[in-house]
Amino acid sequence: MLDKELIRQRLLQRARELVPVLRERAPQAARAGRLAEETLRDFHDAGFFRILQPARWDGYELEPQDFFEVQMTLAEGCMSSAWVLGVVAIHNWQLALFDDRAAQDVWGEDSSVLISSSYMPVGKVTRVEDGFRLSGRWGFSSGSQHCQWAFLGAMVPPAEPGGAPDYRTFLVPRHDYSVLANWDVMGLEATGSHDVLVEDAFVPEYRTHRSIDGFMQNSPGNAVNTAPLFRIPFGQIFVRAVSSSTIGALQGAIDLFGEVNRQRVGVNDGRKIVQDPGAQTALANAMVTVDECKTVLLRNFALMMQRARDGQPLTMAERVKMRYDSAIVPDKCAQAVAALMYNSGAASIFREHGLNRAFRDIHTGRAHVANCPGKYALNLGAVSMGQDSSDFFL
The missing domain is CATH 1.20.140.10 (Butyryl-CoA Dehydrogenase, subunit A, domain 3)
Known part of the structure; x- marks a missing residue:
């Protein structure tokens, strides 16, 4: 049984210790256009990515308040580092809303694997047997060079004529997309929020998450991830990231x-x-x-x-x-x-x-x-x- 209060205290203490370290690394990270590998290791070693991750996948299942206290603390040293943590770690929470087979695909061999995202609904979707074909180019995928999977947004055409389109998040593995390095901006340079390109990739049905399910707080993953943490609206937690x-x-x-x-x-x-x-x-x-x-x-x-x-x-x-x-x-x-x-x-x-x-x-x-x-x-x-x-x- 995890001692959650002890974990909270340890996470916040480690975040506070990293503030001067991140401040020192910030100029070089900005020039490189990505977080230093040492920073990623520090975040992994501290367990920051696991704060909202399901316990059944080696996560801590703490509360959002705990996560955002850590993020805000780290941002005192480097906002780019905190931004990447915020966006990427929230994906570990959202993956818990997917059909559990999706989590098995991502974390089955390594529960530290990370996911980037771009939720803009620009994907081109075709329905096929057992899933979809997905193509498109998405922008602003923060931390994309550090991740092995991506959440990508698209509108699914209605199954029947006259039906309403269905916004979904598609989970795509790294071998099915390219990261197009184009991040040349005035701030948050180290977030490496590059474009992501997908060319006719197959995405099984179970590797999609319907926005309406997140809104109604009744997603497929709730069948196995039953903690109250996973019953809060996705729209509320992501925007805070x-x-x-x-x-x-x-x-x-x-x-x-x-x-x-x-x-x-x-x-x-x-x-x-x-x-x-x-x-x-x-x-x-x-x-x-x-x-x-x-x-x-x-x-x-x-x-x-x-x-x-x-x-x-x-x-x-x-x-x-x-x-x-x-x-x-x-x-x-x-x-x-x-x-x-x-x-x-x-x-x-x-x-x-x-x-x-x-x-x-x-x-x-x-x-x-x-x-x-x-x-x-x-x-x-x-x-x-x-x-x-x-x-x-x-």
């Missing part, structure tokens, strides 16, 4: 801002930065932003898990609100880190400056489609006034 690292990156920027400016004196006017109202305000607002964003995240997942344990699903209104709670985080963090950078003097314009890196990483994370809060704000407002939800990735 691409927003929550901005909270940790902002905290890292706050720490660096204090360290850099505590003794700094303006070259032009000789004034101490600690006495500058602009610097004081920027720091105060950033600190409050971290506290607010982290508090809401942990509160929401605590509610989700309690509902899952009680067998009571979230209401649509709650899902819509939580969806917006996630989307607004990177926007708030981007505004806060911009103010910190603007109040750090001309030195912060250099690419290797820690605040410059945090600025670029957070703004790049903000560009993810799940982190653009506008449409989620409109949906929340509409639902709150009695309209139907226009979003079902909830």
